[in-house]
Amino acid sequence: MDVLIAGAGPVGLAAANVLADAGVAVTVLESEPRLPENLRASTFQPPTLDMLAKLGAARRLIEMGRVAPKVQYRDRAGWLAEFDFGAIADQTAHPFRVQCEQYKLNQVLAARLMHFPHARLEYSSEVTAVEQDERSVTVTAGARKVKGAWLIGADGGRSRVREALGIALGGFTWPERFLVASTPFDFAAVLPNLCDVSYFADPVEWFFLLRVRDVWRVMFPTRPEESDEEVLSDEVIEARLQRVFKKAGRYRIEHRTLYSVHQRVAETYRKGRVFLAGDAAHLNNPLGGMGMNGGIHDAFNLAEKLAAVIKEGKPVAELARYERQRRPIALEYVNTITIANKRNLETRDPQEQRRWRDEMTRTASDSRLAREYLLKISMLASLRKAAAAE
Numbered sequence: 001m002d003v004l005i006a007g008a009g010p011v012g013l014a015a016a017n018v019l020a021d022a023g024v025a026v027t028v029l030e031s032e033p034r035l036p037e038n039l040r041a042s043t044f045q046p047p048t049l050d051m052l053a054k055l056g057a058a059r060r061l062i063e064m065g066r067v068a069p070k071v072q073y074r075d076r077a078g079w080l081a082e083f084d085f086g087a088i089a090d091q092t093a094h095p096f097r098v099q100c101e102q103y104k105l106n107q108v109l110a111a112r113l114m115h116f117p118h119a120r121l122e123y124s125s126e127v128t129a130v131e132q133d134e135r136s137v138t139v140t141a142g143a144r145k146v147k148g149a150w151l152i153g154a155d156g157g158r159s160r161v162r163e164a165l166g167i168a169l170g171g172f173t174w175p176e177r178f179l180v181a182s183t184p185f186d187f188a189a190v191l192p193n194l195c196d197v198s199y200f201a202d203p204v205e206w207f208f209l210l211r212v213r214d215v216w217r218v219m220f221p222t223r224p225e226e227s228d229e230e231v232l233s234d235e236v237i238e239a240r241l242q243r244v245f246k247k248a249g250r251y252r253i254e255h256r257t258l259y260s261v262h263q264r265v266a267e268t269y270r271k272g273r274v275f276l277a278g279d280a281a282h283l284n285n286p287l288g289g290m291g292m293n294g295g296i297h298d299a300f301n302l303a304e305k306l307a308a309v310i311k312e313g314k315p316v317a318e319l320a321r322y323e324r325q326r327r328p329i330a331l332e333y334v335n336t337i338t339i340a341n342k343r344n345l346e347t348r349d350p351q352e353q354r355r356w357r358d359e360m361t362r363t364a365s366d367s368r369l370a371r372e373y374l375l376k377i378s379m380l381a382s383l384r385k386a387a388a389a390e
C-alpha cells in the first residue's frame with residue numbers, strides 16, 4: 001500500500017520525493033485543480049538548501065532566485081548590524097539564503113515526482129475524512145476512498161487531516177495582520193549599504209525588505225482596526241512605501257498580500273498511522289523565514305523514517321522519534337525566535353531598543369558570537385538539537 005500525503009505544498013512534495021527516491025510507492029492528494037501560484041514564503045535557509053540538493057532542487061532555486069549571503073538589522077537613524085553566512089561555510093554546502101518564491105519549488109518538486117512510476121500526484125482531490133485501523137488508513141478524497149499504509153497530513157494551516165483527528169492547535173494569533181507588497185523599485189540604489197535581506201526596527205511601524213529575483217518584497221504590520229480594503233488600497237500601500245523611502249512619483253506595486261499571523265503548535269504530531277507536518281503541525285510569524293523551512297525539515301525527517309521502516313525493516317517504534325525530534329523545535333526554538341524577532345523590531349521602550357541594538361552590535365562584531373548567532377538563525381542549530389533528541 002502507498003504512503004498517502006494530503007497536500008502538494010513544499011512539505012508534501014518534499015516528503016513525496018524523499019519517499020519516491022527510496023522506492024516507496026506514494027500518492028499525493030491535492031485539493032486544487034493545479035499547483036497554486038500564490039506568493040507566500042520566499043526564504044530558503046542553508047540547511048534546507050543542503051536537503052533540497054539531494055533532490056536536485058537547490059540548484060534550480062539558485063538559478064530561479066537570488067543568492068543572499070548576508071542579513072542585516074537596521075533602524076531609520078542609520079544603526080546597522082550585519083551578519084555574513086560565510087562565517088558558517090564549514091557547516092553547510094550553502095552558506096547563504098536563497099530568495100525565491102515557494103511556488104517555484106513546488107513546480108520543480110512536482111515535475112520531479114512525475115518521473116517515478118511508483119508516485120502519483122492527484123489534483124482536485126480534497127481530503128475530507130480520515131479513518132484508520134491497525135494496518136491501514138483510508139481517506140475520503142472527493143467522491144472516492146483511497147487506502148494507504150500511512151498518511152502524512154501536509155495540508156497547510158487549516159489542515160482537514162488535523163481536524164479529522166481532533167488534534168488541537170495550541171497557541172495564539174496576533175491581533176495585527178502582515179501586509180507584503182512587491183515593487184520593482186530598487187531600494188539598494190537609495191538606501192546606503194542595503195543587503196538583500198534587511199529588518200528595520202521602528203517603534204511606529206517596523207518593516208522588512210527582501211529582494212527576490214526581479215522585485216523587492218516589503219513586509220509591514222498593519223493595525224488591527226484597519227480594514228482589508230484600506231490596507232490593500234493603492235493609497236495606503238503607497239503611503240507605507242513612502243515611509244520606507246520618500247521618493248518623487250508613485251511606487252509600482254506588482255503584488256500585495258495580507259495575512260493573519262499565528263504562533264501555534266499542534267498538541268501532537270501523530271495519531272496512529274497519521275502524521276502532521278509543516279503548517280498543519282505548526283504556524284509562526286514569518287520574521288526569520290522559519291515556517292516553510294521548518295516544514296521542509298519535518299518532511300525530510302519523517303519521510304526518511306517512514307522509508308527506513310517500509311524498505312529497510314526498521315522497527316515501527318522508530319517513527320515515534322519524529323514527534324520527539326520535531327515538536328520541541330517548533331515550540332522552543334522557532335516560536336521563541338520568531339516572537340523575539342517581532343518584539344525586537346516593534347518595541348517602543350527606549351531601554352529595550354537600546355539593549356537589543358547593543359546586543360546585536362556586540363554579536364556582529366565578535367566572530368565567535370556571530371557564528372553562534374548564524375547557526376541559530378540559519379536553523380542549523382535546531383537541526384542539531386533535533387538530531388540529538390532520542
Ligand SMILES: Cc1cc2nc3c(=O)[nH]c(=O)nc-3n(C[C@H](O)[C@H](O)[C@H](O)COP(=O)(O)OP(=O)(O)OC[C@H]3O[C@@H](n4cnc5c(N)ncnc54)[C@H](O)[C@@H]3O)c2cc1C
Pocket residue numbers: 006007008009010011012029030031032036039040041042043102125126127128154155156157158159160161180257258259277278279280286289290291292293295
Ligand atoms: C498568505 C500567506 C503568506 C505567507 N507568507 C510567508 C512569508 O512571507 N514568509 C514565510 O516564511 N512564510 C510565509 N507563509 C507561510 C508559508 O507559506 C508556509 O509555512 C508554507 O507554505 C508551509 O508549507 P506546507 O506545505 O506545510 O503548506 P501549504 O504550502 O499551505 O500547502 C498545503 C497544500 O495542501 C493543499 N490542501 C489544503 N487542504 C487540503 C485538503 N483537505 N486535501 C488535500 N489538499 C489540501 C493546499 O492547496 C496546498 O497546496 C505564508 C503563508 C500564507 C498563507
